[in-house]
Amino acid sequence: MKVAFIAACPFVEDRGTPLRIYGLAKAIAGQGAEVHVVTYHLGRDAPGLHVHRIRNNIYTKTGPGPSWFKPILDIMVLWKTMQVVKRHDIKVIVGSHFEGGYVGYAAARMLGRKVIFDAHASLADELVAFKFLKRKGVRYWIFSKLERFLVKHSDAIVVDSGLLGSHFQAMGA
Secondary structure, three states, X not given: OEEEEEEOOOOOOOOHHHHHHHHHHHHXXXXXXXXXXXXXXXXXXXXXXXXXXXXXXXXXXXXXXXXXXXXXXXXXXXXXXXXXXXXXXXXXXXXXHHHHHHHHHHHHHHHOOEEEEEEOOOHHHHHHHOOOOXXXXXXXXXXXXXXXXXXXXXXXXXXXXXXXXXXXXXXXX
């Protein structure tokens, strides 16, 4: 089996999302799957995995948190994902966190593949925690709707807590 993980972040870095993706990808590779990770241009090697990076560019932030520049990087990751999935005839795409989830969803739908959404937070609530938006208002409502769309339209969802699973079930997942 061939699997593509979408790591719309610096990969590998010693922090939450990149380490989660690395651990899951290594576990799946350890079961005999051929694992490809499509990621940003930043990060260090990941032995045992096929890592495909976008072109180097001016973005240098390796820490967590939102940025208005990341959607540009995510479009680049989508383009690279399309190339990797077609070239290696990958059937399953795992989109980690929301950026990776949306890239994985878009690639899967355009290429007729299955997408698994690997979630470990609520998008809108995380953006509040990073002080990127306030809990009330139009921006919060928009990000809540984006979260709901991905939850409802993924072929499968992996969560790391019962609380998050309950949150998504309340959305209709």
